[in-house]
Amino acid sequence: MTRTIQQLFDLKGKTALVTGGSRGLGLQMAFALGEAGARIMLSSRKAEDLEVAVADLQAAGIDARWIAADCAKEADIRRLGDETLQRMGAVDILVNNAGAAWGAPAEDHPVEAWDKVMNLNIRGYFILSQHVAKTSMIPRKSGRIINLASIAGLGGNPPEMQTIAYNTSKGAVINFTRALGAEWGKYNITVNAICPGFFPSKMTQGTLKAMGEEKLAAHAPLHRLGDDEDLKGLTVLYASDAGKHITGQWLAVDGGVSIVTGG
Template sequence: MSSGKLFDLTGQTAIVTGGGSGLGRLMALMLAEAGANVVVGSRRIEVCEKVVKEIEALGSQGLALVLDVTDPESARQAVDKAVSHFGKIEILINASGVASQTPAIETTLKEWKAMMDTNVTGTFLMCQAVGRHMIENEYGKIINISSTIGFKGTDPEVVDAIGYTTSKGAVMSLTKDLAVKWGRHGVNVNTIAPGIFPTGMNGSEVQGSLLQKAGPIIASQIPLMRIGSDNDLAGAVIYFASAASNYCTGQILAVDGGLWAK
């Protein structure tokens, strides 16, 4: 297979949860640029519809769906609608997530459950719903989105969010176990662990955000000496979604400018 075809997603269908904004939106557009049809799901249909228009402007087909990843019936219905519309699903990106900056001693049970319900249970429910379809077809690429802060404890002066860090560590373990369980069925399961990117709650324009409070300090500690940009995740996303990663499963790829290497 030529190098160009290794990364070509033409004719394939992807579901991107949390695809209406932030990194999820960026990943949906990356897949569309590589030729994939993209199903964009989140709780807010209006933002998904805007992303679908961007996908169509790139020459690919899109579908916007209301999706609550914490609800198994919502997950199942989204998969059924995607299959009904496009015929099959080859790719799933679990980008839905919530975050909070609450120290461990102050974290409420409600906050803790919110992190676990969306970031961990939601990821599992989507893997389960799509996994049934992929196992039946003996092919699939699942990409779970974690974070480099899921690798280890974090400096409380930079990130003090026990629920978020714990949930992202759990996503890594979920990925490894599903990879072992589903490899025999032709389903690859991997994780991308982004470092700091200026999207969503991290954005420098967001009052009290991580980048607003500690952006220059964080950038100075990154070996590549900068925060991640919009295009920095593209290579990892297309690699894990395409035939280029056919012999790669159960892996966690940090895309963080080298911060995790320190």
């Protein structure tokens, strides 16, 4: 029998691992998944931030736990995957959200900063996706992977936004999503990406300061920045059976910025 829309979006009985989940977009997505019924394992580098975030999730009636890990380090990534499996069972939904940015002119961009951004923003996504797939998703022939890209991965930037490594890494995330979705479809694993536009967050503080919040908002046809709800719907669509026939895709959640900048 065809399921109702409520049944298709229901995540009860599912376990989600969300990296970079202690604040900002990661925490917003964790709330979305938890509100839809999933159990949540949050991860980021700082235990104190995770304690606060998990307390907020639990106060909302969400089953949430945390593991501190640095997703730029392979040993930490593998420990995160193994400990999640031990404590919560197989992972149904993986949200690769941990990320870093670095602002500098391309001609003077430090190589070590380039490596830092690439290690976290794309290498870490690959290692954790591979590890979770091999231990949880491929054996069960089921899984959902959601990668956080960015509209910065769709093209260049205004001159005042000098983030060559970040843009490059997010462009890589988009094609990583396509390639992985094509390869792992045979295991009934969907792989999709979200490309946020400008949301107030710690990572975008430099951009907001350089360009001004009003100026950034004015670039968007909807004339505003993203808020604390704007990623929720797409996150649950990708994670649930409502999106079971969507894979290898990206969608911009940017107030329309990318349609007027040619992204």
